[in-house]
C-alpha cells in the first residue's frame with residue numbers, strides 16, 4: 001500500500017466537428033427554433049461546442065483521451081490496472097463503456113466500470129480511484145470523463161440544446177509516495193431529480209418516457225452556485241488548507257457566470273479560474289478533465305500547483321477534489 005495517489009498524466013479529445021453559436025443558430029432556425037450568438041455568449045460564455053459523428057461513441061472519444069494521458073504519464077496500456085469511466089451517455093445500456101474502452105485499449109483482466117453522477121461524474125470517479133489506490137487495490141488507474149451529450153439533446157428546446165457538447169478527458173492516477181490528491185468531498189440529494197434529468201428508460205424493447213435532456217436552468221443555477229462554494233470549503237477544511245493556497249480553480253464548465261460566481265465567493269482572482277466552456281460548451285462528466293488537460297498542455301497549470309476541481313450536476317450531485325499536480 002502507498003499513502004497517496006497522484007495524477008501523472010492528462011489527456012483529452014474533442015471530436016473534429018466544431019459547431020459555433022452562429023452555425024447552431026442557423027441549423028435551429030431551419031426547425032423554427034430561434035436563438036443567437038449574442039444570447040448564448042451573454043448568458044453562458046459558450047461560443048462553440050464539438051459534436052461527434054453518429055457512429056462515434058463515448059468509448060471512442062475516451063480511447064483518444066486515454067492514449068494522450070498515458071503518453072503524458074510515460075506509461076503504456078500494460079501498466080493500467082484499473083479503468084473508471086464517468087459518463088451519462090454510455091455506448092450501450094450494458095456492458096459499461098469502461099469495459100468497451102478496455103477492449104479498445106487492447107488490454108484485459110483489470111477491473112473496469114462506469115460511474116454515473118452526471119456532471120459530477122469525474123469528481124466521483126477520481127475519488128473512487130484515489131480510495132482504491134490508497135487501499136492497495138490498484139497502482140495505475142485510468143480515470144476518464146467521456147460524453148456524447150449531443151445524442152440526448154432536444155434540438156427543439158432552445159433552453160438546453162445550445163448548452164452542451166461532446167468530448168473526453170482522462171488522467172493517469174498512480175500510487176505515489178508524495179501527496180497528489182489531498183482531499184475530496186462528495187454529495188448527492190435525489191430530491192432534485194426533476195430539475196435536471198433524462199426521463200426515459202428501456203423496457204420490453206421499447207423506449208419509455210422521454211430520452212432527451214430536461215433542465216430547469218434557473219433552479220440548477222441557484223443550487224450550483226451554493227453547493228460549489230460549500231464543497232470547495234469542505235474540501236479545503238479536510239486538507240487543512242485555505243482558498244489562498246489554491247493556484248487554480250477548475251470547476252465543471254457549464255456556465256461562465258456560475259464559474260465566476262464560485263471564484264468570487266472563494267475570493268479567488270479571475271486569473272486563477274481555468275475556463276474552456278467558451279470552446280467546449282458543457283461536456284458534462286468530460287468537462288473537468290478536458291479543462292485540466294487544456295490548462296496543463298497550455299502551460300497554465302504546472303507540476304506542483306495546487307488545483308481545486310469541482311463538479312455539480314444531475315441527481316443532484318456535487319463534489320470537489322483538492323490536489324497537488
Ligand code: UT7
Nearest residue numbers: 034035036039043119158159162217218220221254255313
Ligand atoms: O451541467 C449541469 C449544470 N447545468 C447548469 O449549470 C445550467 C445552469 N443554468 C444556466 O446556465 C442558465 O439558467 C441558462 C443558461 C440555462 C439560462 O439562462 P437564464 O439567464 O437563467 O435565462 P432564462 O432561463 O431566465 O431565460 C431568459 C429568456 C427567456 O425569455 P423570456 O421568458 O424572458 O422572454 C427564454 O425564453 O431567454 C430565453 N431563452 C433564449 N433566448 C434565445 C432561453 N434560451 C434561449 C436561447 N436563445 N437559446
